[in-house]
Amino acid sequence: MRVPRVLGWIAFVWAMGFVAFCLGAPLGALLLRVFMSSGSHPEFVDLVGVWTVVQATVQQAFWSVFFSVGLGFPLGLWVGTQVSCGSRTGRACEILLGLPYGVPTVVAGLTGVLWLGRSGILAGLGFHSDWLYSLKAVILAHVFFNAPWIALAVAQARWRVAQDSDAQLEAARTLGASYGSRLRFVIWPSIRWPLASQSVQVFNLCTMSFALVLLLGGGPPVDTLETAIYSHMRFSSLDVGGAAVFALAELLINLVPWGLILYFRGRESHPVLILRGNKPDRFKNRGSRASQNLMSLGCIGACLVALLPYSALVWIFFKQRYFNSDFASEIFRPLVLSLGLALGASVLVTTLSIAAVMVGALTAKNHPRFQGILNLALALPSGVSVLVLGLGFWLAYGRWLDPFDGSFLAMVVLQATLFFPLSFRMLWPLAEAVQLPLLEAALTLGASPGRAFWLVEWPRWRGPILSSAAVVAGASLGEVAAVSLFYSEKLIPLPLLLTRWMAQYRFDQAQGLAFLILILSAGTIAMVKGRVS
Amino acid sequence: MPAKGGLVKFRSAIPLYFLSLIPLGWAGVDLRPELILYTYDSFVAKGGPGAEILPRFEKLCACKVRALSAGSGAQLIARLELDYERAKPTAQVVLGLDQHLWDRAKSYIEPWGEWRPKGYSGILPELKAIPAKEGFLPFDYGIFAMMADREALQELKLSVPEKLGDLLKGEWKRNIILEDPRTSTPGLAFLLYTQEVFGKNVWDFWTALRTQWLTLAPGWDGAYGLFLKKEAPLVWSYTTSQAYHAEHGDKVGRYQAILFQEGQPIQIEGAALVKGNLSDPAARARAQAFLEFLISTEVQGLLSKTNWMLPSVRGVALPASFKALPQPKKLFQIRTRAEQVKQVLRDWDRAVSQAKGSR
Numbered sequence: 001m002r003v004p005r006v007l008g009w010i011a012f013v014w015a016m017g018f019v020a021f022c023l024g025a026p027l028g029a030l031l032l033r034v035f036m037s038s039g040s041h042p043e044f045v046d047l048v049g050v051w052t053v054v055q056a057t058v059q060q061a062f063w064s065v066f067f068s069v070g071l072g073f074p075l076g077l078w079v080g081t082q083v084s085c086g087s088r089t090g091r092a093c094e095i096l097l098g099l100p101y102g103v104p105t106v107v108a109g110l111t112g113v114l115w116l117g118r119s120g121i122l123a124g125l126g127f128h129s130d131w132l133y134s135l136k137a138v139i140l141a142h143v144f145f146n147a148p149w150i151a152l153a154v155a156q157a158r159w160r161v162a163q164d165s166d167a168q169l170e171a172a173r174t175l176g177a178s179y180g181s182r183l184r185f186v187i188w189p190s191i192r193w194p195l196a197s198q199s200v201q202v203f204n205l206c207t208m209s210f211a212l213v214l215l216l217g218g219g220p221p222v223d224t225l226e227t228a229i230y231s232h233m234r235f236s237s238l239d240v241g242g243a244a245v246f247a248l249a250e251l252l253i254n255l256v257p258w259g260l261i262l263y264f265r266g267r268e269s270h271p272v273l274i275l276r277g278n279k280p281d282r283f284k285n286r287g288s289r290a291s292q293n294l295m296s297l298g299c300i301g302a303c304l305v306a307l308l309p310y311s312a313l314v315w316i317f318f319k320q321r322y323f324n325s326d327f328a329s330e331i332f333r334p335l336v337l338s339l340g341l342a343l344g345a346s347v348l349v350t351t352l353s354i355a356a357v358m359v360g361a362l363t364a365k366n367h368p369r370f371q372g373i374l375n376l377a378l379a380l381p382s383g384v385s386v387l388v389l390g391l392g393f394w395l396a397y398g399r400w401l402d403p404f405d406g407s408f409l410a411m412v413v414l415q416a417t418l419f420f421p422l423s424f425r426m427l428w429p430l431a432e433a434v435q436l437p438l439l440e441a442a443l444t445l446g447a448s449p450g451r452a453f454w455l456v457e458w459p460r461w462r463g464p465i466l467s468s469a470a471v472v473a474g475a476s477l478g479e480v481a482a483v484s485l486f487y488s489e490k491l492i493p494l495p496l497l498l499t500r501w502m503a504q505y506r507f508d509q510a511q512g513l514a515f516l517i518l519i520l521s522a523g524t525i526a527m528v529k530g531r532v533s
Numbered sequence: 534m535p536a537k538g539g540l541v542k543f544r545s546a547i548p549l550y551f552l553s554l555i556p557l558g559w560a561g562v563d564l565r566p567e568l569i570l571y572t573y574d575s576f577v578a579k580g581g582p583g584a585e586i587l588p589r590f591e592k593l594c595a596c597k598v599r600a601l602s603a604g605s606g607a608q609l610i611a612r613l614e615l616d617y618e619r620a621k622p623t624a625q626v627v628l629g630l631d632q633h634l635w636d637r638a639k640s641y642i643e644p645w646g647e648w649r650p651k652g653y654s655g656i657l658p659e660l661k662a663i664p665a666k667e668g669f670l671p672f673d674y675g676i677f678a679m680m681a682d683r684e685a686l687q688e689l690k691l692s693v694p695e696k697l698g699d700l701l702k703g704e705w706k707r708n709i710i711l712e713d714p715r716t717s718t719p720g721l722a723f724l725l726y727t728q729e730v731f732g733k734n735v736w737d738f739w740t741a742l743r744t745q746w747l748t749l750a751p752g753w754d755g756a757y758g759l760f761l762k763k764e765a766p767l768v769w770s771y772t773t774s775q776a777y778h779a780e781h782g783d784k785v786g787r788y789q790a791i792l793f794q795e796g797q798p799i800q801i802e803g804a805a806l807v808k809g810n811l812s813d814p815a816a817r818a819r820a821q822a823f824l825e826f827l828i829s830t831e832v833q834g835l836l837s838k839t840n841w842m843l844p845s846v847r848g849v850a851l852p853a854s855f856k857a858l859p860q861p862k863k864l865f866q867i868r869t870r871a872e873q874v875k876q877v878l879r880d881w882d883r884a885v886s887q888a889k890g891s892r
Contacts, residue, residue: 220749242875489601
């Protein structure tokens with residue numbers, strides 16, 4: 001492909017610069033500190049203790065992924081089969097399935113208590129259960145978080161099957177292949193890697209879950225590696241050595257699945273770049289209009305179930321009437337800051353992801369091995385605890401950047417590092433289906449590379465790019481760990497205001513603020529996705 | 534041509550306008566000497582004690598106080614450590630360390646030597662376990678206690694526990710909310726308190742306690758939020774929580790602090806001079822004056838309702854809600870070393886995480 005070298009090099013420098021500055025330098029500074037520090041003797045590390053926490057973390061994450069896939073896969077397949085990609089129902093499903101990702105963990109924890117608590121909604125209706133404050137509650141909360149996310153990936157992959165392999169599906173159907181056979185031989189090969197990739201992403205999120213595990217898990221033996229990392233930084237004398245052992249365990253747990261995916265995918269014989277034409281989505285209408293409508297309603301209903309827990313918060317919010325002038329004036333500055341942060345993080349992440357995807361696409365053909373390394377390097381942030389990364393930032397850039405004076409830029413960069421793998425995974429399928437013949441044709445006819453890209457590729461990229469930006473913005477609005485490392489009195493975003501109010505006995509107002517954060521983050525995703533679709 | 538003349542006049546007025554801004558800008562520059570203070574979040578937050586105390590001190594010393602908040606007390610240490618590593622000390626005073634953090638903080642603190650803040654002799658003797666020469670000024674303190682929801686206790690037909698061991702009775706199964714000692718200061722205080730009370734048998738107590746707690750919340754706020762949602766009738770908090778509820782409409786005494794026969798642990802919040810940024814005698818004098826101001830009757834009287842803590846100085850007038858607080862028979866002033874905390878947390882982890890049997 002005659003994509004200009006300069007453009008490729010810019011993308012390469014941008015993506016690699018990110019890896020070097022946002023991952024390499026902080027992690028390097030941490031390692032240096034571990035080796036230089038006299039206070040981090042390895043005898044402190046209790047290997048039995050590490051193993052116990054690793055077991056608990058993996059167990060929790062495994063079951064969370066298992067049930068998320070168990071629910072998300074059939075739901076995504078159903079939505080992807082029954083609803084057409086561009087239809088109104090398809091757009092609605094896409095929006096609904098994307099919303100839970102914007103839910104802040106503290107809100108998810110709160111809704112868990114509101115529903116399953118002893119004085120919760122279910123208990124009020126006479127359904128008493130001992131689920132809350134156990135492993136089951138953590139898994140349930142994770143499943144509500146992640147099953148829609150899995151379903152979305154599967155539905156999108158299924159829609160791509162409808163576009164790319166429509167002829168094969170039709171042929172199989174005509175030849176009398178059962179649904180099982182069509183699923184196995186035509187649909188599954190296209191769905192399995194997005195499903196695997198999303199499952200690993202969910203596994204990573206679950207292994208790094210912190211507040212939700214502590215709040216809903218009921219304490220040990222339900223545990224997480226993040227707690228161990230936190231306690232080593234908090235009560236011990238900044239015991240980076242001890243924290244690093246747990247962080248390393250976390251990194252390994254998170255990167256091994258990525259490595260396996262890349263390995264097995266690399267062994268596949270079919271080329272990474274799929275040459276496809278610009279076929280319209282020829283979704284076949286099956287059944288009567290009435291049954292179609294019924295199916296559409298069913299799909300929307302199933303997607304809405306994922307949002308059911310948060311309805312309790314809406315009800316409580318309107319019952320309590322939190323909004324008044326004091327509430328509004330107190331949240332104004334944090335609200336502006338949070339919105340700015342969301343915008344900054346989503347712009348930075350999106351540009352980085354585009355660059356990384358471009359580098360991946362350019363190297364796919366000629367340097368497949370390099371592409372594997374690149375993929376693994378870009379998956380690194382998925383496996384690094386935000387606490388470890390934040391400490392690395394302090395150590396690496398503390399000379400120029402005073403973390404306690406507050407730094408908007410550091411908050412943006414740290415959040416961008418956290419959310420980058422998510423965006424990268426969302427955009428990567430685009431690189432795998434670059435429309436080479438059309439691009440070549442446009443270039444041959446004299447179009448400039450930029451114009452060729454704009455006319456041929458951009459219509460396909462626009463939707464996923466804006467969707468990923470919206471998801472990152474939504475997630476940024478509710479993110480608390482990264483911002484808590486670089487805030488100051490003048491830079492307090494909404495999630496920190498929420499925790500501060502809770503520490504001041506202002507629990508009712510905190511609940512109102514939690515609802516506002518939920519509306520903002522989910523609303524951002526819904527609004528952008530709605531427009532994009 | 535009037536229009537052109539007007540434009541010329543307007544153009545010539547521009548530099549004058551900017552020149553006129555210079556004295557205004559100059560007037561906006563605060564030339565007062567500065568005192569930099571490291572402190573925790575809720576001290577400087579809206580409604581916190583900082584909003585009352587700092588402007589008063591600024592008036593007194595004709596200086597400007599810049600308070601930099603750093604999250605929790607533990608994060609204050611991280612800040613001091615980073616400043617030390619960067620060889621770039623910023624603050625002259627740190628406020629918000631407690632006795633558990635003192636051992637870690639000591640190397641970054643300027644010892645007092647022979648100097649003592651005016652009014653130091655008025656501090657309650659039980660708060661002076663850390664020798665004065667080390668430089669720790671007890672600023673306020675809180676008494677940890679179980680808070681009980683009497684309404685919930687009645688509903689569940691539970692009687693108030695009288696001693697720590699009562700928490701192991703069957704009736705308290707999944708009826709207590711605690712904080713995780715690995716992530717929360719009150720949680721760590723509870724762990725160290727049980728160690729003081731039970732000595733060698735502490736891990737038997739904790740192994741048995743596993744079935745009793747409903748959850749170990751990541752922090753005090755999370756635990757107290759669950760308690761207010763009636764998830765459990767007991768929560769580990771401070772006695773002053775009772776005063777808070779009394780001041781905010783609890784006329785019938787629904788929320789009450791429960792004291793154990795064994796006594797209660799306390800948390801002493803302190804202030805200190807930071808090493809490395811006090812070479813200027815005027816800066817040192819300002820920092821010392823600030824410490825003295827913190828234990829003045831004026832400031833100590835403000836703490837109860839702004840910080841929901843008890844004053845460290847004798848004879849300070851308290852609101853009625855504070856006078857009504859139950860008085861413990863014994864106070865545990867537990868002081869630990871960093872290595873000791875590591876060891877205790879490791880042993881706790883073994884006792885609780887690796888014990889056999891489900892909760």
